[in-house]
Amino acid sequence: MKKQYDCHKISGGKVTGQLLFSDDGMCFYLIEPKDGKIIEKEHCLYQKSVAGKILVFPYGKGSSVVQADGMYQLKMTGMNPAAMIVVNADTTLAASAIILDAPMVNKMDDDFYKDFHDGDMVELDADNGILRKI
Template identity: 60%
Template sequence: MEQVFSCHKISEGKASGEVLFSSDDFCFYLVDPQTGIVIEKNHCLEGQSIAGKVLVFPNGKGSSVVQADGLYQLKMKGTEPKALIIRNPDTTLVASAIIMETPMVDCVETAFYTAAQNGDWVEVDADKGTITVRQK
């Protein structure tokens, strides 16, 4: 089954991958750049890899330097998420996503958050303002 949801483009591009939801705010500096595994203690995604995933999270956290450097380190090692879906974007993450050419969207239809589940295949087309979900 395939469902399409509307969203707002922050950083252009199109990417797809398995979706991974984080209920906790996210700091890219607390991810091992070699593996893409979240190393932040007590984070809901601790021990899981964000590499190649479409990462859904509420907010960024941490200083601007650690956020930008964290995403940069992941990109340089090829362990970055394919796309970012964020509820509350901040200027640091917006600038980082644009510079790293990572598609990023917000203002997603509320139904997306109940329709999609970890492991579903998701395509983010920021340019068209759509997220397509294919349930596993």
């Protein structure tokens, strides 16, 4: 396992936290703002909390209003993810992250997806495009 992985900055910031992987796309409007738990019953992370996690997911889903409002509600209650790592960052998702000052990256090294799992502690420096295991 490498000590450092390269990525591409979408929205800046530097955070430390546990990884939480999702095989499903994310609709932030379907996350309960009171506790950060996913309320979408068909989602692979149903009833798991994204609060304070570095959330890894393939893509966002939902309209711009739904995504931005969902992210905003989570941020206002402090139940938002610490950062996001996304495979396919559409314009809506990227703009919402930038507006809400939520660290987000994409274009991760391929090895990242093989080497890391839920619960691994990492430091994500989105400004410099670096992720490190700690």
